[in-house]
Amino acid sequence: MAKKKVQIKSKAQSKKKVQPKKKMALKKKVQTKGTEQIRFIGQTTKIRQTEPATVIEWPRSITHVHTYGMLSPFFEGLRKGQLRVTRCPNQNCPEKGLWIPPRAHCPDCHTEMRWDTLPNPVIGTIHTFTEVVYAGTGIELSTPYWQVDVEIPGLATIPKSYLLYGKPYIGMKVKAEFRTKKPTNTVLDYCWVPYEG
Numbered sequence: 317m318a319k320k321k322v323q324i325k326s327k328a329q330s331k332k333k334v335q336p337k338k339k340m341a342l343k344k345k346v347q348t349k350g351t352e353q354i355r356f357i358g359q360t361t362k363i364r365q366t367e368p369a370t371v372i373e374w375p376r377s378i379t380h381v382h383t384y385g386m387l388s389p390f391f392e393g394l395r396k397g398q399l400r401v402t403r404c405p406n407q408n409c410p411e412k413g414l415w416i417p418p419r420a421h422c423p424d425c426h427t428e429m430r431w432d433t434l435p436n437p438v439i440g441t442i443h444t445f446t447e448v449v450y451a452g453t454g455i456e457l458s459t460p461y462w463q464v465d466v467e468i469p470g471l472a473t474i475p476k477s478y479l480l481y482g483k484p485y486i487g488m489k490v491k492a493e494f495r496t497k498k499p500t501n502t503v504l505d506y507c508w509v510p511y512e513g
């Protein structure tokens with residue numbers, strides 16, 4: 317193997333390359349004593365496989381910023397223990413019923429909806445129900461739970477919610493309950509309980 321030619325700069329040569337004084341003045345000595353080393357502050361990734369290529373598991377989490385927009389009064393109502401509904405103010409509209417989930421605009425005539433509050437207690441009747449054993453991702457209720465479709469007088473819709481306790485049957489009377497003490501600030505803040513009366 318041929319010896320590599322190493323050029324050793326003469327003093328004169330290196331002096332030539334010295335940068336102008338102005339730039340030299342900005343150069344500071346790097347402090348190494350007493351400084352902390354850069355640390356890895358993440359979590360070690362798990363290696364899932366190495367063949368034919370390395371694959372790691374890299375968990376990510378994000379905060380999804382979501383606006384309730386024109387439906388905000390509905391969620392404000394839940395926090396106050398009220399079930400708020402929308403109705404179409406257009407007198408010529410064929411749909412006179414109230415809407416839950418609320419709508420910003422009438423699905424029939426596209427007029428901007430008006431808000432109403434159902435008087436408490438809100439009593440409904442179970443139209444149908446199903447037992448949820450395996451909830452989908454994002455369902456923040458313990459399983460199993462009873463998902464119930466409840467008929468509420470005056471409504472154009474039969475909204476879905478859940479039965480807080482008890483066993484449902486078709487035609488069962490239920491009363492709306494609100495999670496005002498520990499609100500989740502989601503639609504889960506209202507549910508139904510069996511109603512005797």
Ligand SMILES: [Zn+2]
Pocket residue numbers: 404405406409410411422423424425426427
């Ligand atoms: Zn309408």
